Amino acid sequence: MKNLTLPTYEDIAAAAKRIKGFANKTPVLTSRTVNNEFEAELLFKCENFQRIGAFKFRGAMNALLQFNEAQKKAGVVAFSSGNHAQSIALASKILGIPATIIMPKDAPAAKMAATREYGGNIVEYDRYTESREQRGKEIAEKNGLTLIPSYDHPHVIAGQGTVAKELFEEVGELDYLFVGLGGGGLLAGSSLSARKLSPNCKIYGVEPALGNDGQMSFRKGEIVQIDIPKTIADGAQLQSVGKLTFPIIQKNVDDILTVEDEELISCMKFFAERMKMVVEPTGCLGFAAARNLKRELKGKRIGIIISGGNVDIAKYVEFLSA
Numbered sequence: 324m325k326n327l328t329l330p331t332y333e334d335i336a337a338a339a340k341r342i343k344g345f346a347n348k349t350p351v352l353t354s355r356t357v358n359n360e361f362e363a364e365l366l367f368k369c370e371n372f373q374r375i376g377a378f379k380f381r382g383a384m385n386a387l388l389q390f391n392e393a394q395k396k397a398g399v400v401a402f403s404s405g406n407h408a409q410s411i412a413l414a415s416k417i418l419g420i421p422a423t424i425i426m427p428k429d430a431p432a433a434k435m436a437a438t439r440e441y442g443g444n445i446v447e448y449d450r451y452t453e454s455r456e457q458r459g460k461e462i463a464e465k466n467g468l469t470l471i472p473s474y475d476h477p478h479v480i481a482g483q484g485t486v487a488k489e490l491f492e493e494v495g496e497l498d499y500l501f502v503g504l505g506g507g508g509l510l511a512g513s514s515l516s517a518r519k520l521s522p523n524c525k526i527y528g529v530e531p532a533l534g535n536d537g538q539m540s541f542r543k544g545e546i547v548q549i550d551i552p553k554t555i556a557d558g559a560q561l562q563s564v565g566k567l568t569f570p571i572i573q574k575n576v577d578d579i580l581t582v583e584d585e586e587l588i589s590c591m592k593f594f595a596e597r598m599k600m601v602v603e604p605t606g607c608l609g610f611a612a613a614r615n616l617k618r619e620l621k622g623k624r625i626g627i628i629i630s631g632g633n634v635d636i637a638k639y640v641e642f643l644s645a
């Protein structure tokens with residue numbers, strides 16, 4: 324990547340202004356049941372109510388709004404089977420920028436359809452024999468398109484940082500903040516906002532135990548690469564954190580915790596039953612970790628980012644009846 328400058332809080336503040344009117348200001352919800360159970364105050368920042376159903380729309384919109392005329396005309400390319408694909412497709416549709424989305428041949432039909440509906444031109448690849456990074460680079464170079472990755476880009480990180488910025492501006496300082504971790508765009512951005520707006524807040528990144536590359540990297544002090552993890556948290560099914568996100572996380576985050584897939588399912592049930600919300604497995608990471616730390620959290624004010632709500636309905640029913 325040409326521009327390796329790490330984003331700062333100022334970039335997040337600029338991103339917030341830029342995406343205002345495009346991205347939703349999502350609600351902060353509370354549950355008396357949860358507060359009683361924890362003997363604490365938990366504040367849920369609900370990005371499952373963001374456009375496309377996840378926070379990723381913020382980063383995509385912030386990146387595309389900074390394209391110059393030539394970039395706008397040539398278009399954007401992204402590779403993703405999930406929320407980033409839909410975010411780029413919708414953001415590019417809003418701005419009239421042609422979008423090419425590289426998706427695995429065997430991506431869920433519903434996700435492909437949603438991406439197509441938003442106007443994305445889908446290029447399929449075989450995830451078992453082809454590298455999507457390679458494919459993305461080829462397509463970008465051949466056609467002069469700008470590649471926007473799902474996390475390792477300063478404009479994407481700055482956009483994702485607006486979630487925590489909004490949360491702190493609405494509820495004030497917090498003692499703890501729990502954030503799901505995949506490639507680290509959301510966690511890096513959140514940590515920059517937290518350090519600025521609530522400097523004493525403890526920040527925990529949370530990963531599925533089946534794919535704890537971020538935790539290993541954090542403890543080792545260098546990026547650790549793993550095989551594609553087999554977790555139900557598909558938004559965190561990544562092999563490593565990013566080259567840009569990692570140093571920000573290292574500097575600002577207190578620790579990386581892990582949770583089991585069964586704990587994510589238990590949280591999905593809780594959100595459905597008690598808070599009347601559909602939350603995808605990856606969106607449950609933060610709350611699942613907080614549940615394991617109840618004793619430490621007693622009497623505190625705690626922010627939980629619910630990162631998304633996109634889950635295949637048939638799978639969702641299976642999870643709830645498991």
Ligand SMILES: *Cc1c(COP(=O)(O)O)cnc(C)c1O
Pocket residue numbers: 377378379405406407473474483503504505506507508509510558559603605606630631632
């Ligand atoms: C992408 C995603 C994550 C992880 O975000 P990163 O910026 O890659 O760490 C978490 N939850 C949901 C719902 C996502 O779509």
